[in-house]
Amino acid sequence: MLASSLQLRGAWAFIERNFRATRRYWGWEVVFLIYSIVNVLAVTYIAPGAEALTGVSTATDFMIIYLLVGTLVWTYLNGVFDAVAFMISWERWEGTIEYTFMAPIRLVTMLGGSAVFAVVYGLLRTLVVILVVSLFFKLNVANADFLTAIIFVMLGSVGFLGVGIMAAALPLIFLERGTQMTIVVQALLLLVSGIYYPVSILPDWLEPLSWISPATYILEGIRGAMLEGKSVVDMSGELWRLLAVSVVSLPLGVWVFQQSVDYAKRTGRLKRYG
Amino acid sequence: MSVSPDTNIALDVRGAVKTFDTRGIRIPLPWNRSKPELVVAVNKVSFQIERGRIFGIVGSNGCGKSTLVRMISTLLYPDGGSMKVFGYDVVEDSQKVRRLINRVSVEASFFRKLSPMENLLFAGQTYGLDHDETERRIMDILARLGIKEEQVLRPLEQMSRGMQQKVAVARGFLTSPTLLLLDEPTTGLDPASKRQVQGFIAELREEHDATVLLVSHDMDEAEKLCDIIAIMSEGRIIASGSIPELVELAAQKGPAGNLEEAFLTIVGHALDEEPEESAGARDLEATPKD
Numbered sequence: 001m002l003a004s005s006l007q008l009r010g011a012w013a014f015i016e017r018n019f020r021a022t023r024r025y026w027g028w029e030v031v032f033l034i035y036s037i038v039n040v041l042a043v044t045y046i047a048p049g050a051e052a053l054t055g056v057s058t059a060t061d062f063m064i065i066y067l068l069v070g071t072l073v074w075t076y077l078n079g080v081f082d083a084v085a086f087m088i089s090w091e092r093w094e095g096t097i098e099y100t101f102m103a104p105i106r107l108v109t110m111l112g113g114s115a116v117f118a119v120v121y122g123l124l125r126t127l128v129v130i131l132v133v134s135l136f137f138k139l140n141v142a143n144a145d146f147l148t149a150i151i152f153v154m155l156g157s158v159g160f161l162g163v164g165i166m167a168a169a170l171p172l173i174f175l176e177r178g179t180q181m182t183i184v185v186q187a188l189l190l191l192v193s194g195i196y197y198p199v200s201i202l203p204d205w206l207e208p209l210s211w212i213s214p215a216t217y218i219l220e221g222i223r224g225a226m227l228e229g230k231s232v233v234d235m236s237g238e239l240w241r242l243l244a245v246s247v248v249s250l251p252l253g254v255w256v257f258q259q260s261v262d263y264a265k266r267t268g269r270l271k272r273y274g
Numbered sequence: 275m276s277v278s279p280d281t282n283i284a285l286d287v288r289g290a291v292k293t294f295d296t297r298g299i300r301i302p303l304p305w306n307r308s309k310p311e312l313v314v315a316v317n318k319v320s321f322q323i324e325r326g327r328i329f330g331i332v333g334s335n336g337c338g339k340s341t342l343v344r345m346i347s348t349l350l351y352p353d354g355g356s357m358k359v360f361g362y363d364v365v366e367d368s369q370k371v372r373r374l375i376n377r378v379s380v381e382a383s384f385f386r387k388l389s390p391m392e393n394l395l396f397a398g399q400t401y402g403l404d405h406d407e408t409e410r411r412i413m414d415i416l417a418r419l420g421i422k423e424e425q426v427l428r429p430l431e432q433m434s435r436g437m438q439q440k441v442a443v444a445r446g447f448l449t450s451p452t453l454l455l456l457d458e459p460t461t462g463l464d465p466a467s468k469r470q471v472q473g474f475i476a477e478l479r480e481e482h483d484a485t486v487l488l489v490s491h492d493m494d495e496a497e498k499l500c501d502i503i504a505i506m507s508e509g510r511i512i513a514s515g516s517i518p519e520l521v522e523l524a525a526q527k528g529p530a531g532n533l534e535e536a537f538l539t540i541v542g543h544a545l546d547e548e549p550e551e552s553a554g555a556r557d558l559e560a561t562p563k564d
Contacts, residue, residue, distance in 0.1 A: 009400075010400050010402065016399070017392070017396040024387040094383070094385050095381055098347070098383070099377075099445070101348075102347050104369055104401060173299065174299070265350055266350075266351050267295070268341075268344075268350055271349075
């Protein structure tokens, strides 16, 4: 068998396995979907809520879309991050990690299969959330440039996957605390990426962290497209920054992961835990 | 992947060493000067297995058997020595080695919500096996191991420990490995299931020209299946040979009516002679801390 077809079949195995696992855990999937919808609604209602509290109606519609974009993008990116970053923790918990790493496939095959599933499943789940949430708000998106928004999401996904892969390396290095550290990374991304506010309001010492998060540029791009109808050309600066972060973070993530696997193989950490 | 026809040695282990530092991750800071707490799990182990043989390694719990298997499985890097599977180095040529081997360990280790079919399909596909062909082989192997058709599609968490272990055995056989690593494969199985698995191992050797490394503390099983047996204690191989050879060796030192008696005599004698520096190897399967 050709090495390339072995790798392709291997990548497909991960997509199929993750799909089957998602189907078997359907009860939890429904719970997470409901939670996501409620979370998006709860955050977005802050905009009309602020108007009701202060009596000031300036920019309420703007704020609704601003918050909606933030929560929806975070719902999607969070899902992608979960699927990739907790891949190792899941395998370690189930005890399958040694068997997966014994298979004659490359690390990028394993990561690629998991990443493709994460992106496709994340997009589908977010689409369902959008459909439900759109019933609650009267949105004026006549001027929005959807194509630009989609380009930013897809390109940003690549960069965000790199961050997720780097986080996935933590449970390889730290047997017990790796998963906890991954959750801390996830929380930091939420804080510094400007999900609910512009990153310019962050303290000076914290703002530089937002520069290395792909989510920052994804949100800038989508908000520009949805709120101001800007095209890709109008936002070439944001696009280049996103490209630069993605081009660095994906290979860096794979490299960090590879180093962590080597470390785990040297120190005996590639084993069941829990 | 094919094996070179002129390679008659399936596994060649020379001076393999594995040491763990049980202190966990150390950040190299100037004031952090604690000494390494080293545990020697595998201590200069050497042996060869000829193609088509069933080679047994017996030893008590924590003597380093599983660490040795993990190194051959490419899951652990040896600290010293070399390990070659059909001439391929387990570190340098790990991808090629992985295509030739498979392993069954004492823990069944599956995605518990998935069915045996789903778990095994995943395993087969990661070895590049065709979906439909894999499905047929899975049904065939599971049927021969006594797993009913209606159980094949139910989540594994609904199966008993013994049944799960049978599925683990099926996973090991599914890819028709040229070198099969069995780490206490029948632990937890009832006598009838044990026989089925043992029959399967013998058949794999006869029909598929497979070589088997069987690691066990079940002396009856080792006696029944193995051509050559090595006795491992405190990370070292202290004796090896055919069963009559081991019995003869043990008879010079004490009781040696069968393999079990020979094992106890040889290990007991070796422990009495253990040099002080290696007697500190306490928990040889130690898990590193964070």
